[in-house]
Amino acid sequence: MRSILYKDLVVERTVILIYTAGVILFALQVVPIFDPLALAFCLAIFFTFTTASHEEMNNGHILLNSLPVDRKEVVAAKYAFHLAVGAGFIGLDVLLEAVTGAWSPDLGRQFAFAVLGIIWFVSVFFPLYFWLGHRFVQIAMIFLFIMLVGVVPIVFNLAAKHDYWGMLDAVQTLPNSLLLGLGAVVTAIVFIVSGLLSARLYERKQF
């Protein structure tokens, strides 16, 4: 598994550096933005799409599966790599916000939820990717772009206008520990099921 992680790091290091530069610029407000953490989260998601597309373009799966690897290891490495990079982007943003004094008491909570969000994202992304391959990457990228540019801002503004229909207040009244604990348990279950499903799908894949 170490070799697969090393491969991903060497192959994607330029993309990682570019995205890291983006996270730094936004976190330091060199490029002013309303919520740098949300943007770091989006970059983490885009990174996964970019690398999946890169793999498909370069026949990466053929190379990898002709090397001495186990398919379960490939799946485990994919999850580990994307979680690490995603958490890295979010962690870097939080660190820089803290250093520059932009730290708010709620940032720790937001960080925890952002990481949980990344786990949810990879848990949904990989089974679909291993099942549908490059078609999924192409369609999902277009879908994601439309959602982020067209739908999410409208829904967000609408929700803000209606005070999030009381949902935000309800969630915020819950103790942090309970909320995070509950989130962590549900996320862990989803993550494990996703991993098992991905391993099964990848075992059956033909190149």
Next chain:
Amino acid sequence: MEDVAVLDRVSKFYKGFKLDRISFSLKKGFIHGLIGRNGAGKTTTIKLMMDLVRPDEGSIRIFGLDNRRHGKEIRRRIGFVYAENPFYDDLTAENMKRVVASFYKDWDEGAFRRYLKLFDLPANKKIKHLSKGMKMKFSIALALSHHADFIIMDEPTSGLDPVVRREILELLSEVIQDENKTVLFSTHITSDLEQVADTITFIHDGKIRFSLPKDEVLERYTLVKGGTDLLDPDTRKPFVGLRETPVGFEGLSDDPKRVYALFGDRVIYEKPTLEDIMVYTIKFGENRGGNQGAEHSL
């Protein structure tokens, strides 16, 4: 003699193509050629051996192990040369080597450097800037640098100039000096195999036509040339493939004794090349009865 690979009644079905219960074995210490036209099933056979695709029927054993259950262990001992470039275009040859080397405990950096020098390959050039021949040489250098026992090469000489092809063939001959190594070389350029191969497996339309030592293949077949007046329904039967022109016929037969009994000294007999065998079987053998389609194995 020890078998390195054994394929037993392996089938694979695709829409419009079927690899039909193929069986053959590859002995240790030899260069085995896999010939057939484009689309005959060579790459599918190799992908099945590498466990990149899964068979619908049959079993594949490599080094005596089931290739699905022991894939990782088997691939550690295989050096694979791909038909298409599988490397990351934006990486330099050096970085690509680092990635591949990290997967092998027995990686031999000294051997890799020797191959780079032998092939005159620039380590700092990006893969996308290497020519087709250079990419193939790079792929071969990687395959040979971890002391693999079994080297599988899928169309390694396809699209390369004669000088590069000769270099690759000479290198293969050197590799096989180590009697513990085995090479499987797939190609539609049969002249390459005439130079280096010990055995030939001919695959056509998803079926194995023969899998025999090269010398036996060339002895088994005879090329007959004569006048068309000699042909009738009976004398046509022993031909695997027959080409008729207004001035005469040329036919390939896998039954030289019967052909001689039928024609005697009225025709010319020649030793066919592998290319003749392939062309007559494929191009002039379609829709023929007689011996066409007969399977022979080692």
